[in-house]
Amino acid sequence: MADNIDIKVEFTGGLEMLFSDKRNHKISLPAVDSDGQPANVAFLIKYLCENVMKSQKKDLFVLDGSVRPGILVLINDADWELEGEDQYELQAGDNVVFVSTLHGG
Amino acid sequence: MPPQLCTHCKTARAQILRPKNHSRLCAACFTSVFESEVAATITSTALFHPGERIAIGASGGKDSCVLASVLKTLNDRYKWGLDLVLLSVDEGITGYRDHSLDAVRRNAKELDLPLHIVSYEELYGWSMDQVVAQIGKKGNCTYCGVFRRQALDRGAARLGVRHVVTGHNADDVAETVLMNLLRGDLMRLGRATGIVTSTPAAAVDGLKDADGDDGAGAGGEVGITNVKRSKPLMYAYEKEIVLYAHHKKLDYFSTECIYSPEAFRGSARTLIKNLERIRPESILDVVRSGIEMARLVPEADGGCRGACGAKGAKKEVIQPDDEDEGNGGCGTGNGRGSGGEMAEMERKLLMDERAEEMGTETEIQPRPVQNGVGADGVKGRQEATPAPHPASTTIVPVRPKKKDGAPRAAVALPGKQTLGRCERCGYLSSQAVCKACVLLEGLNKSRPRTAIAVDASHG
Ligand SMILES: [Zn+2]
Ligand SMILES: [Zn+2]
Numbered sequence: 336m337a338d339n340i341d342i343k344v345e346f347t348g349g350l351e352m353l354f355s356d357k358r359n360h361k362i363s364l365p366a367v368d369s370d371g372q373p374a375n376v377a378f379l380i381k382y383l384c385e386n387v388m389k390s391q392k393k394d395l396f397v398l399d400g401s402v403r404p405g406i407l408v409l410i411n412d413a414d415w416e417l418e419g420e421d422q423y424e425l426q427a428g429d430n431v432v433f434v435s436t437l438h439g440g
Numbered sequence: 441m442p443p444q445l446c447t448h449c450k451t452a453r454a455q456i457l458r459p460k461n462h463s464r465l466c467a468a469c470f471t472s473v474f475e476s477e478v479a480a481t482i483t484s485t486a487l488f489h490p491g492e493r494i495a496i497g498a499s500g501g502k503d504s505c506v507l508a509s510v511l512k513t514l515n516d517r518y519k520w521g522l523d524l525v526l527l528s529v530d531e532g533i534t535g536y537r538d539h540s541l542d543a544v545r546r547n548a549k550e551l552d553l554p555l556h557i558v559s560y561e562e563l564y565g566w567s568m569d570q571v572v573a574q575i576g577k578k579g580n581c582t583y584c585g586v587f588r589r590q591a592l593d594r595g596a597a598r599l600g601v602r603h604v605v606t607g608h609n610a611d612d613v614a615e616t617v618l619m620n621l622l623r624g625d626l627m628r629l630g631r632a633t634g635i636v637t638s639t640p641a642a643a644v645d646g647l648k649d650a651d652g653d654d655g656a657g658a659g660g661e662v663g664i665t666n667v668k669r670s671k672p673l674m675y676a677y678e679k680e681i682v683l684y685a686h687h688k689k690l691d692y693f694s695t696e697c698i699y700s701p702e703a704f705r706g707s708a709r710t711l712i713k714n715l716e717r718i719r720p721e722s723i724l725d726v727v728r729s730g731i732e733m734a735r736l737v738p739e740a741d742g743g744c745r746g747a748c749g750a751k752g753a754k755k756e757v758i759q760p761d762d763e764d765e766g767n768g769g770c771g772t773g774n775g776r777g778s779g780g781e782m783a784e785m786e787r788k789l790l791m792d793e794r795a796e797e798m799g800t801e802t803e804i805q806p807r808p809v810q811n812g813v814g815a816d817g818v819k820g821r822q823e824a825t826p827a828p829h830p831a832s833t834t835i836v837p838v839r840p841k842k843k844d845g846a847p848r849a850a851v852a853l854p855g856k857q858t859l860g861r862c863e864r865c866g867y868l869s870s871q872a873v874c875k876a877c878v879l880l881e882g883l884n885k886s887r888p889r890t891a892i893a894v895d896a897s898h899g
Contacts (some may be wrong), residue, residue: 347693348682352790374724380692388707403715409681413455417444420849435694436611436682 340374340427341362344383348401350406353390360387364425376410377401377421379431398435407434448473455687459677459720465686474676474684479514485635488603489523495527495601497592498547498555500540503607505547505692506681507673511605512551525599526551529591530559532567532586545691550691556809558595560587563680566883572882583883585874590867592667592751593667601667608671611678611716614723615708617730622708633727637669679716 344360351358361371368378379428380402384393401421402408408415409432410423442452444464454465469849480593482488496511498504508526515522528544530537540559548555561567571583616632631637673681676709685692715722723798861867861876869875 347686347694404710405718407679408684412467412687413453414457416457417454432686434682434686436678437713 338366340425340429342379342425342427342429342431344379344387345430345432347432348407349437350396350433350435353374353396353403354383355387355389362387367372373424375421375425376408376423378415379425380421395439403437404432405435405437407436408432446480454684457682459679459716460724462639470680471684471687474680475510475513475517478510478672478676479518481515481635481675482636483885487635487670488520488525488673490521491523492526492603493523493601495556495592495596495599495604496525496553497606498528498606499543499607500528500537500543500547500693501607502690502692502694503609503612503673504684505543505607505690507605507607507687508547508551508553510684511689512553524553525601526555526602527592527595527599527604528555528557529588529595530557530561531588532569534561534569546691556595556599558598559590560591563587563591563594564880566880571883574886583879586879590874590876593867596667603668603670605672606669606671607681609673609676609678609681610723610727611709611712613671613730615676615712618708621730621733626734626737627728630737633730633734635670635672635674635702637671639802668680675724675727677720679720684689693803694883749892756842848850 341361341363344362346354346358346360354360362379362382364374364379364382366374367375372378373395380397384397396406397403408420410418411430412432415421415423446452446454446466447463447464448469452468454464455467456470457463458465480794482606488494494511496504496508498508508524511522511524514520515524519634526544526548528541530541544555544557546552561568561570567583568580572580575583592604592606596602613632617629620626620632641875663772684690712723712726715726752791858870862869862877862878863872867874867876871878873881
């Protein structure tokens with residue numbers, strides 16, 4: 336079993352500002368979380384906050400333990416609600432997009 | 441879990457969960473349904489007429505980008521014969537509009553639409569950078585918002601275009617509905633929920649919009665008061681607008697105004713988004729409730745402002761220049777309210793509560809209704825609402841907004857509002873001098889070397 340799974344993460348709609356102004360990120364995510372559970376999107380969000388985010392404005396991305404309302408999450412180009420939301424277990428090669436709807440008309 | 445299938449075509453993988461009805465669609469079906477719904481909004485309200493020149497207010501952001509793309513697509517598909525142009529406003533904020541205007545330029549090229557950019561500097565003699573240099577960062581959003589409200593109209597008038605469409609979406613309308621309800625501002629409720637915000641020309645000059653003479657603005661000068669505003673995306677969820685842009689790979693720009701970095705914190709916007717998380721239908725429910733409540737406002741022209749699609753919608757209440765769309769003005773082209781609205785609101789509500797304890801809550805009773813549209817609207821409501829009051833009156837409690845003064849009823853009745861034109865620039869205004877001109881006067885006084893007045897006869 337591989338120790339890490341490689342996925343692609345994209346931030347857009349203004350969120351890239353929180354992640355070094357970089358839209359596309361290649362993330363090598365531990366395959367299991369600290370409890371030994373398979374890495375899911377909830378774990379990815381936590382991982383991104385702790386390891387990738389450069390900005391101090393964490394609350395513009397997460398609020399009360401989940402992504403802030405108004406931020407859309409797409410898993411392999413589908414709404415995450417259709418894929419099990421933050422319980423979706425990530426596979427190598429997955430593409431996760433975070434889009435803010437909160438900026439700019 | 442196994443992939444779910446699109447409930448529409450039943451073959452492709454579902455990619456979109458629609459907030460309004462929980463249907464699951466593939467990207468292709470979603471795109472087509474989204475476009476059809478916008479088309480239905482436009483045709484059911486008779487929003488455009490063949491050959492009409494339409495200026496699309498383009499900020500480079502997602503909403504106007506999607507609006508331009510959808511209108512272009514529908515115009516080609518249904519042969520509406522609309523003459524579409526993109527109209528952008530350059531506030532003159534270094535580093536802010538540069539990129540968003542680049543995005544608009546790319547859109548214009550991609551969609552093969554003409555683009556016109558008007559700057560605050562050419563319209564008012566002041567760029568926002570100059571305003572900020574003059575007055576500091578505090579309070580500059582007021583200037584930006586007031587200038588913006590007139591900028592699209594002024595820009596359109598320069599182009600000889602009588603109809604400006606903006607990208608306001610259902611979330612924007614729901615937010616404005618909530619704000620106006622909290623303020624107890626029933627008149628603005630009508631404005632917020634109407635798909636057409638104003639047809640000042642018809643109301644002021646007795647000009648008819650439907651007689652087809654405004655094809656290319658030929659022959660006739662289009663004054664800034666002859667410009668009509670509408671919002672074709674007012675029933676479209678912000679989520680779906682963003683998804684439409686995503687799946688169609690539209691090129692838009694997103695940033696906040698650099699002068700208001702905290703703009704959306706603690707705002708009514710946050711409340712709307714929290715509601716959506718709990719129950720996505722809430723947003724359209726708030727919009728529909730706003731439309732219904734606007735109908736209850738006496739003499740508010742049935743309150744529909746065209747949203748109901750009735751022909752009577754042509755008869756418009758004139759909109760003064762103040763606080764169009766009820767937004768705080770800054771930054772986003774959609775003019776999201778500035779931050780701290782809710783805190784401000786709480787203070788106001790507290791004040792109102794005190795006023796109420798002192799027995800100053802007012803009830804207004806409408807005068808006999810004069811025009812048919814209003815009569816129908818009010819009567820219809822009375823039948824539907826079991827009223828404890830005599831059937832001939834509708835009682836609308838109105839909270840006084842300020843402690844100081846004149847009863848709100850005077851403001852609440854549009855028929856009584858004396859609307860004229862700003863004596864300096866000619867813009868519709870309930871004051872002798874419009875807000876923009878007042879602000880400009882202040883600015884120009886403190887910069888005597890370049891006293892630039894706004895010219896009424898620009899063109
Ligand atoms: Zn489909
Ligand atoms: Zn004026």
